[in-house]
Amino acid sequence: MGDPAQEKVAGTTSPPTGTETDEVRMLLERSRSGDLSAYDDLVRRYQQRVYATIYNMTGNHEDANDLAQETFIKAFQALKTFKGGSSFYTWLHRIAVNKTLNFLKSRKNRVGMSLNDLDFNAENDPDIVALISEITPRRAASLSELQEKLNEALGKLSDMHRLVVTLHDVQGLPHEQIAEIMDCNIGTVRSRLFYARQLLQGYLADYLK
Amino acid sequence: MMRMEQDNPNFDPLLKLLALKKHEQPPPRYFNEFSSNVISRIRAQRSGLNTMQRLESEAPWLLRLWQAVASKPSVAWGVGAAVSALVLGGILLAEKPATQPQFAGPSATPDNTGLVAGQPVESGVGLNQPVLISSSNASPVSTPNLFDMFQPPQTAPVSARP
Numbered sequence: 350m351g352d353p354a355q356e357k358v359a360g361t362t363s364p365p366t367g368t369e370t371d372e373v374r375m376l377l378e379r380s381r382s383g384d385l386s387a388y389d390d391l392v393r394r395y396q397q398r399v400y401a402t403i404y405n406m407t408g409n410h411e412d413a414n415d416l417a418q419e420t421f422i423k424a425f426q427a428l429k430t431f432k433g434g435s436s437f438y439t440w441l442h443r444i445a446v447n448k449t450l451n452f453l454k455s456r457k458n459r460v461g462m463s464l465n466d467l468d469f470n471a472e473n474d475p476d477i478v479a480l481i482s483e484i485t486p487r488r489a490a491s492l493s494e495l496q497e498k499l500n501e502a503l504g505k506l507s508d509m510h511r512l513v514v515t516l517h518d519v520q521g522l523p524h525e526q527i528a529e530i531m532d533c534n535i536g537t538v539r540s541r542l543f544y545a546r547q548l549l550q551g552y553l554a555d556y557l558k
Numbered sequence: 559m560m561r562m563e564q565d566n567p568n569f570d571p572l573l574k575l576l577a578l579k580k581h582e583q584p585p586p587r588y589f590n591e592f593s594s595n596v597i598s599r600i601r602a603q604r605s606g607l608n609t610m611q612r613l614e615s616e617a618p619w620l621l622r623l624w625q626a627v628a629s630k631p632s633v634a635w636g637v638g639a640a641v642s643a644l645v646l647g648g649i650l651l652a653e654k655p656a657t658q659p660q661f662a663g664p665s666a667t668p669d670n671t672g673l674v675a676g677q678p679v680e681s682g683v684g685l686n687q688p689v690l691i692s693s694s695n696a697s698p699v700s701t702p703n704l705f706d707m708f709q710p711p712q713t714a715p716v717s718a719r720p
Contacts, residue, residue, distance in 0.1 A: 385597050392593035400592070405579055414584075421596045422603070464582060471581035476574035496578050519579045546569045557571040 377437060381428045392421050395438060398520065399445050405515040406449045406508070408500050409463040416452055420445040435529055442530045446512065453508050462500055467492055495556060502552035510545035517542055 373394070379387035399420055404413035424444050431440055471477060471492055480495075503511050509531075516527045517538075524542075528535045550557060627634045 385600065388600075389593050389597050392596050393589075396589055396592050400584065400589075404582070404584070410584055414588075417592070418596050418599065422599055425600055465584050467578065467581045468583045471578060474577055474581065476577040477581075480571060480574045492578070495575065496582070499575055499578055514576070515579075518573055518576045546572055547567065550567065550569065550572050553572065553575065556575065 373437060377428070377431070380425065388425055391437075395441055396421070398438075399441060402442060402515060402520060403445055403449050404465065405503075405519050406446075406511060407453065408504055410465055411463055412452065416448050417445070420448055423448070439526055439529050443532070446530055450508055450512070462497075462504070464496065464500055467496060498553060498556060502549050505552060506545055506548060510541055510548065513538060513541045514545045514549070518546075 373391070376387045376391050380391060396417070400413055400417045403416045403420070404410060407413050407416070420441070424441055427444070431437065435443075477492070477495075503514070506514070512531065513527060516522045516530065517524070522530075524535050524538045527538045531538065627637060
Protein backbone atom coordinates (compact mmCIF):
# COMPACT_ATOMS: atom_id res chain seq x y z
CA MET A 350 0.00 0.00 0.00
CA GLY A 351 1.58 3.20 -1.14
CA ASP A 352 2.22 5.90 1.36
CA PRO A 353 -0.31 8.64 0.62
CA ALA A 354 2.12 11.21 1.90
CA GLN A 355 4.42 10.39 -0.98
CA GLU A 356 1.78 10.68 -3.64
CA LYS A 357 2.00 13.68 -5.87
CA VAL A 358 -0.61 16.30 -5.19
CA ALA A 359 -1.33 17.52 -8.67
CA GLY A 360 -0.90 21.16 -9.50
CA THR A 361 0.60 22.25 -6.19
CA THR A 362 3.75 24.11 -5.40
CA SER A 363 5.70 22.33 -2.71
CA PRO A 364 6.97 24.31 0.19
CA PRO A 365 8.00 22.09 3.08
CA THR A 366 4.95 21.27 5.11
CA GLY A 367 6.69 20.46 8.37
CA THR A 368 9.36 23.18 8.65
CA GLU A 369 9.58 26.68 7.37
CA THR A 370 12.39 27.69 5.07
CA ASP A 371 14.35 30.85 5.78
CA GLU A 372 12.72 32.43 2.80
CA VAL A 373 9.24 31.83 4.15
CA ARG A 374 10.25 33.20 7.55
CA MET A 375 11.59 36.33 5.90
CA LEU A 376 8.40 36.76 3.89
CA LEU A 377 6.40 36.37 7.08
CA GLU A 378 8.41 39.06 8.86
CA ARG A 379 7.96 41.49 5.99
CA SER A 380 4.26 40.68 5.72
CA ARG A 381 3.80 41.33 9.44
CA SER A 382 5.18 44.83 8.95
CA GLY A 383 2.61 45.43 6.21
CA ASP A 384 4.60 44.58 3.09
CA LEU A 385 1.91 43.43 0.67
CA SER A 386 4.34 42.32 -2.02
CA ALA A 387 5.85 39.88 0.48
CA TYR A 388 2.40 38.64 1.38
CA ASP A 389 1.62 38.25 -2.29
CA ASP A 390 4.58 35.86 -2.49
CA LEU A 391 3.26 33.90 0.46
CA VAL A 392 -0.18 33.63 -1.08
CA ARG A 393 1.30 32.28 -4.30
CA ARG A 394 3.20 29.64 -2.35
CA TYR A 395 0.19 28.26 -0.54
CA GLN A 396 -2.81 29.16 -2.69
CA GLN A 397 -3.14 25.84 -4.49
CA ARG A 398 -3.01 23.69 -1.39
CA VAL A 399 -5.42 25.88 0.53
CA TYR A 400 -7.80 26.02 -2.40
CA ALA A 401 -7.60 22.25 -2.90
CA THR A 402 -8.46 21.52 0.74
CA ILE A 403 -11.44 23.84 0.68
CA TYR A 404 -12.63 22.66 -2.72
CA ASN A 405 -12.49 19.00 -1.67
CA MET A 406 -14.54 19.87 1.39
CA THR A 407 -17.20 21.94 -0.36
CA GLY A 408 -17.31 20.25 -3.79
CA ASN A 409 -18.04 23.65 -5.24
CA HIS A 410 -15.55 25.86 -7.09
CA GLU A 411 -17.35 29.16 -6.42
CA ASP A 412 -17.57 28.54 -2.68
CA ALA A 413 -13.97 27.37 -2.62
CA ASN A 414 -12.85 30.55 -4.36
CA ASP A 415 -14.62 32.80 -1.85
CA LEU A 416 -13.48 30.85 1.17
CA ALA A 417 -9.89 30.60 -0.03
CA GLN A 418 -9.68 34.36 -0.54
CA GLU A 419 -11.23 35.00 2.86
CA THR A 420 -8.75 32.59 4.43
CA PHE A 421 -5.77 34.55 3.16
CA ILE A 422 -7.33 37.87 4.08
CA LYS A 423 -8.02 36.68 7.60
CA ALA A 424 -4.52 35.23 7.84
CA PHE A 425 -3.03 38.59 6.90
CA GLN A 426 -5.11 40.36 9.53
CA ALA A 427 -4.09 37.79 12.15
CA LEU A 428 -0.40 37.59 11.24
CA LYS A 429 0.63 39.32 14.43
CA THR A 430 -0.92 36.49 16.43
CA PHE A 431 1.11 33.81 14.63
CA LYS A 432 3.83 32.98 17.10
CA GLY A 433 5.56 30.22 15.15
CA GLY A 434 4.54 27.36 17.44
CA SER A 435 3.38 25.42 14.41
CA SER A 436 4.39 25.86 10.81
CA PHE A 437 2.77 28.70 8.89
CA TYR A 438 1.28 26.12 6.55
CA THR A 439 -0.44 24.34 9.45
CA TRP A 440 -1.64 27.62 10.94
CA LEU A 441 -2.98 28.74 7.58
CA HIS A 442 -4.74 25.43 7.05
CA ARG A 443 -6.35 25.67 10.46
CA ILE A 444 -7.88 29.00 9.43
CA ALA A 445 -9.03 27.49 6.12
CA VAL A 446 -10.55 24.43 7.80
CA ASN A 447 -12.37 26.45 10.49
CA LYS A 448 -13.77 28.83 7.91
CA THR A 449 -14.92 25.95 5.74
CA LEU A 450 -16.51 24.02 8.60
CA ASN A 451 -18.39 27.13 9.75
CA PHE A 452 -19.52 27.74 6.22
CA LEU A 453 -20.75 24.17 5.79
CA LYS A 454 -22.64 24.35 9.09
CA SER A 455 -24.40 27.54 8.03
CA ARG A 456 -25.18 26.19 4.58
CA LYS A 457 -28.36 24.39 5.62
CA ASN A 458 -29.38 23.04 2.25
CA ARG A 459 -26.54 21.49 0.40
CA VAL A 460 -25.86 23.41 -2.77
CA GLY A 461 -25.38 21.30 -5.90
CA MET A 462 -21.83 20.30 -6.69
CA SER A 463 -19.84 22.49 -9.01
CA LEU A 464 -16.99 20.15 -9.79
CA ASN A 465 -13.77 21.18 -11.41
CA ASP A 466 -12.82 19.43 -14.60
CA LEU A 467 -10.33 16.60 -14.52
CA ASP A 468 -7.00 17.58 -16.00
CA PHE A 469 -5.51 15.71 -18.92
CA ASN A 470 -3.21 13.70 -16.61
CA ALA A 471 -6.12 11.85 -15.05
CA GLU A 472 -6.33 9.30 -17.86
CA ASN A 473 -2.66 8.49 -17.48
CA ASP A 474 -2.57 8.25 -13.71
CA PRO A 475 -1.38 4.67 -13.04
CA ASP A 476 -3.74 4.25 -10.10
CA ILE A 477 -6.73 5.26 -12.14
CA VAL A 478 -5.66 3.20 -15.14
CA ALA A 479 -5.29 0.15 -12.86
CA LEU A 480 -8.69 0.81 -11.37
CA ILE A 481 -10.63 1.07 -14.60
CA SER A 482 -8.87 -1.75 -16.33
CA GLU A 483 -10.58 -4.39 -14.19
CA ILE A 484 -14.00 -5.97 -14.43
CA THR A 485 -17.30 -4.27 -15.26
CA PRO A 486 -19.09 -2.09 -14.31
CA ARG A 487 -15.94 -0.16 -13.54
CA ARG A 488 -14.51 -0.79 -16.99
CA ALA A 489 -17.59 0.70 -18.56
CA ALA A 490 -17.69 3.71 -16.30
CA SER A 491 -16.15 6.82 -17.74
CA LEU A 492 -13.80 8.94 -15.71
CA SER A 493 -16.40 11.67 -15.35
CA GLU A 494 -18.91 9.15 -14.00
CA LEU A 495 -16.34 7.89 -11.52
CA GLN A 496 -15.63 11.47 -10.52
CA GLU A 497 -19.31 12.14 -9.96
CA LYS A 498 -19.87 8.98 -7.93
CA LEU A 499 -16.79 9.63 -5.85
CA ASN A 500 -17.88 13.16 -5.02
CA GLU A 501 -21.40 12.03 -4.22
CA ALA A 502 -19.99 9.49 -1.80
CA LEU A 503 -17.72 12.09 -0.19
CA GLY A 504 -20.71 14.39 0.15
CA LYS A 505 -22.49 11.75 2.22
CA LEU A 506 -19.74 11.76 4.84
CA SER A 507 -19.93 14.07 7.82
CA ASP A 508 -17.79 17.20 7.56
CA MET A 509 -15.18 15.83 9.94
CA HIS A 510 -14.86 12.50 8.14
CA ARG A 511 -14.66 14.17 4.77
CA LEU A 512 -12.01 16.51 6.14
CA VAL A 513 -9.76 13.74 7.38
CA VAL A 514 -10.00 11.86 4.08
CA THR A 515 -9.26 15.08 2.20
CA LEU A 516 -6.24 15.97 4.29
CA HIS A 517 -4.74 12.46 4.42
CA ASP A 518 -5.77 10.53 1.33
CA VAL A 519 -6.08 13.45 -1.11
CA GLN A 520 -3.65 16.07 0.21
CA GLY A 521 -1.17 13.56 1.59
CA LEU A 522 -0.65 15.18 4.99
CA PRO A 523 0.72 13.05 7.83
CA HIS A 524 -1.42 12.14 10.83
CA GLU A 525 0.52 14.46 13.12
CA GLN A 526 -0.09 17.52 10.99
CA ILE A 527 -3.75 16.64 10.54
CA ALA A 528 -4.09 16.38 14.33
CA GLU A 529 -2.67 19.91 14.66
CA ILE A 530 -4.97 21.28 11.99
CA MET A 531 -8.05 19.60 13.40
CA ASP A 532 -7.01 20.30 16.98
CA CYS A 533 -7.43 16.72 18.09
CA ASN A 534 -5.11 13.85 18.97
CA ILE A 535 -3.54 11.46 16.52
CA GLY A 536 -5.68 8.54 17.70
CA THR A 537 -8.82 10.49 16.79
CA VAL A 538 -7.40 11.20 13.34
CA ARG A 539 -6.68 7.52 12.75
CA SER A 540 -10.08 6.31 13.91
CA ARG A 541 -11.94 8.94 11.90
CA LEU A 542 -9.90 8.05 8.84
CA PHE A 543 -10.59 4.34 9.21
CA TYR A 544 -14.31 4.88 9.68
CA ALA A 545 -14.51 7.31 6.74
CA ARG A 546 -12.75 4.87 4.44
CA GLN A 547 -15.11 2.09 5.48
CA LEU A 548 -18.10 4.25 4.69
CA LEU A 549 -16.69 5.28 1.33
CA GLN A 550 -15.97 1.70 0.46
CA GLY A 551 -19.58 0.84 1.14
CA TYR A 552 -20.93 3.73 -0.94
CA LEU A 553 -18.62 2.91 -3.85
CA ALA A 554 -18.77 -0.89 -3.66
CA ASP A 555 -19.95 -1.19 -7.26
CA TYR A 556 -16.89 0.60 -8.50
CA LEU A 557 -14.31 -1.00 -6.27
CA LYS A 558 -14.84 -4.71 -6.88
CA MET B 559 -9.38 -15.19 6.86
CA MET B 560 -12.71 -13.40 6.77
CA ARG B 561 -12.07 -12.01 10.24
CA MET B 562 -8.61 -10.88 9.16
CA GLU B 563 -10.09 -9.11 6.19
CA GLN B 564 -12.61 -7.41 8.41
CA ASP B 565 -9.88 -6.38 10.84
CA ASN B 566 -7.57 -5.18 8.06
CA PRO B 567 -9.73 -4.12 5.18
CA ASN B 568 -7.97 -3.46 1.94
CA PHE B 569 -8.40 0.18 1.07
CA ASP B 570 -6.12 0.11 -1.96
CA PRO B 571 -8.89 0.32 -4.58
CA LEU B 572 -10.51 3.17 -2.68
CA LEU B 573 -7.23 5.06 -2.47
CA LYS B 574 -6.72 4.57 -6.19
CA LEU B 575 -10.16 6.01 -6.84
CA LEU B 576 -9.44 8.92 -4.52
CA ALA B 577 -6.49 9.74 -6.77
CA LEU B 578 -9.09 11.23 -9.11
CA LYS B 579 -9.56 14.12 -6.69
CA LYS B 580 -5.99 15.25 -7.28
CA HIS B 581 -6.74 15.78 -10.94
CA GLU B 582 -9.70 18.09 -10.40
CA GLN B 583 -8.40 21.50 -11.35
CA PRO B 584 -9.98 24.97 -11.30
CA PRO B 585 -10.45 26.86 -14.58
CA PRO B 586 -7.27 27.68 -16.52
CA ARG B 587 -5.28 30.70 -15.28
CA TYR B 588 -7.36 30.76 -12.10
CA PHE B 589 -4.30 30.85 -9.89
CA ASN B 590 -2.63 33.53 -12.02
CA GLU B 591 -5.08 36.08 -10.66
CA PHE B 592 -5.87 34.64 -7.26
CA SER B 593 -3.17 36.35 -5.24
CA SER B 594 -3.75 39.74 -6.88
CA ASN B 595 -7.46 39.46 -6.01
CA VAL B 596 -6.54 38.77 -2.39
CA ILE B 597 -4.12 41.71 -2.25
CA SER B 598 -6.71 44.04 -3.85
CA ARG B 599 -9.25 43.11 -1.21
CA ILE B 600 -6.73 43.69 1.57
CA ARG B 601 -5.89 47.12 0.13
CA ALA B 602 -9.59 47.97 -0.15
CA GLN B 603 -10.13 47.02 3.50
CA ARG B 604 -7.13 49.12 4.51
CA SER B 605 -8.40 52.23 2.70
CA GLY B 606 -11.80 51.75 4.30
CA LEU B 607 -10.19 51.65 7.70
CA ASN B 608 -8.17 54.81 6.97
CA THR B 609 -11.34 56.66 6.04
CA MET B 610 -12.96 55.77 9.34
CA GLN B 611 -9.87 56.77 11.29
CA ARG B 612 -9.80 60.19 9.57
CA LEU B 613 -13.45 60.69 10.28
CA GLU B 614 -12.87 59.93 13.92
CA SER B 615 -10.20 62.59 14.28
CA GLU B 616 -11.61 65.33 12.05
CA ALA B 617 -15.37 64.97 12.39
CA PRO B 618 -16.23 62.75 15.33
CA TRP B 619 -19.83 64.01 15.37
CA LEU B 620 -20.29 62.76 11.81
CA LEU B 621 -18.87 59.39 12.75
CA ARG B 622 -21.23 59.19 15.74
CA LEU B 623 -24.16 60.10 13.52
CA TRP B 624 -23.11 57.48 10.99
CA GLN B 625 -22.75 54.84 13.69
CA ALA B 626 -26.14 55.75 15.17
CA VAL B 627 -27.79 55.48 11.79
CA ALA B 628 -25.94 52.29 10.87
CA SER B 629 -26.87 50.60 14.14
CA LYS B 630 -30.58 51.32 13.71
CA PRO B 631 -31.79 50.37 10.27
CA SER B 632 -35.23 51.88 10.93
CA VAL B 633 -33.65 55.28 11.54
CA ALA B 634 -31.65 54.92 8.36
CA TRP B 635 -34.80 54.08 6.43
CA GLY B 636 -36.62 57.05 7.94
CA VAL B 637 -33.84 59.49 7.12
CA GLY B 638 -33.57 58.13 3.61
CA ALA B 639 -37.31 58.36 3.05
CA ALA B 640 -37.42 61.97 4.35
CA VAL B 641 -34.54 63.04 2.13
CA SER B 642 -36.09 61.32 -0.87
CA ALA B 643 -39.44 63.03 -0.22
CA LEU B 644 -37.74 66.42 0.00
CA VAL B 645 -35.86 65.89 -3.23
CA LEU B 646 -38.95 64.64 -5.02
CA GLY B 647 -41.01 67.53 -3.72
CA GLY B 648 -38.40 69.97 -4.88
CA ILE B 649 -38.33 68.46 -8.36
CA LEU B 650 -42.11 68.50 -8.65
CA LEU B 651 -42.31 72.07 -7.45
CA ALA B 652 -39.67 73.21 -9.89
CA GLU B 653 -41.44 71.58 -12.80
CA LYS B 654 -44.91 72.97 -11.93
CA PRO B 655 -46.18 75.19 -14.81
CA ALA B 656 -46.88 78.87 -13.89
CA THR B 657 -50.72 78.85 -14.53
CA GLN B 658 -51.84 79.98 -11.14
CA PRO B 659 -52.08 83.57 -9.98
CA GLN B 660 -48.76 84.97 -9.17
CA PHE B 661 -48.00 88.09 -7.26
CA ALA B 662 -45.36 89.75 -9.34
CA GLY B 663 -42.44 91.28 -7.63
CA PRO B 664 -41.14 94.78 -8.10
CA SER B 665 -39.08 93.74 -11.09
CA ALA B 666 -42.16 92.73 -13.11
CA THR B 667 -42.64 94.45 -16.42
CA PRO B 668 -45.95 96.36 -16.50
CA ASP B 669 -48.22 96.01 -19.50
CA ASN B 670 -49.42 99.03 -21.56
CA THR B 671 -52.19 99.90 -19.12
CA GLY B 672 -49.61 100.62 -16.53
CA LEU B 673 -50.91 97.83 -14.51
CA VAL B 674 -48.74 95.04 -13.27
CA ALA B 675 -50.31 91.66 -13.64
CA GLY B 676 -51.51 90.34 -10.38
CA GLN B 677 -51.18 93.66 -8.63
CA PRO B 678 -54.32 94.84 -6.90
CA VAL B 679 -55.98 97.73 -8.69
CA GLU B 680 -57.25 100.62 -6.71
CA SER B 681 -59.69 102.90 -8.42
CA GLY B 682 -62.32 105.24 -7.20
CA VAL B 683 -64.65 104.67 -10.17
CA GLY B 684 -67.22 102.07 -9.35
CA LEU B 685 -64.82 99.99 -7.51
CA ASN B 686 -64.90 99.98 -3.82
CA GLN B 687 -62.41 97.29 -3.30
CA PRO B 688 -59.12 96.45 -4.85
CA VAL B 689 -59.48 94.00 -7.66
CA LEU B 690 -56.93 91.37 -8.37
CA ILE B 691 -56.25 91.13 -12.04
CA SER B 692 -55.61 87.56 -12.99
CA SER B 693 -52.55 87.13 -14.99
CA SER B 694 -53.86 84.04 -16.76
CA ASN B 695 -54.24 85.90 -20.07
CA ALA B 696 -51.43 88.25 -19.49
CA SER B 697 -48.06 87.54 -20.80
CA PRO B 698 -45.93 85.83 -18.26
CA VAL B 699 -43.91 88.07 -16.10
CA SER B 700 -40.53 88.09 -17.51
CA THR B 701 -37.63 88.03 -15.22
CA PRO B 702 -34.92 90.42 -16.14
CA ASN B 703 -31.99 88.99 -17.95
CA LEU B 704 -28.93 89.32 -15.79
CA PHE B 705 -26.87 90.20 -18.81
CA ASP B 706 -29.17 93.15 -19.55
CA MET B 707 -28.74 94.53 -16.07
CA PHE B 708 -25.05 94.99 -16.51
CA GLN B 709 -23.66 97.12 -19.27
CA PRO B 710 -20.32 95.92 -20.56
CA PRO B 711 -17.56 98.45 -19.97
CA GLN B 712 -17.17 100.82 -22.89
CA THR B 713 -13.70 100.58 -24.27
CA ALA B 714 -12.29 102.96 -26.79
CA PRO B 715 -10.58 101.40 -29.76
CA VAL B 716 -6.90 101.53 -29.50
CA SER B 717 -5.33 103.65 -32.15
CA ALA B 718 -2.36 102.30 -33.88
CA ARG B 719 -0.98 105.77 -34.40
CA PRO B 720 1.47 106.97 -31.82
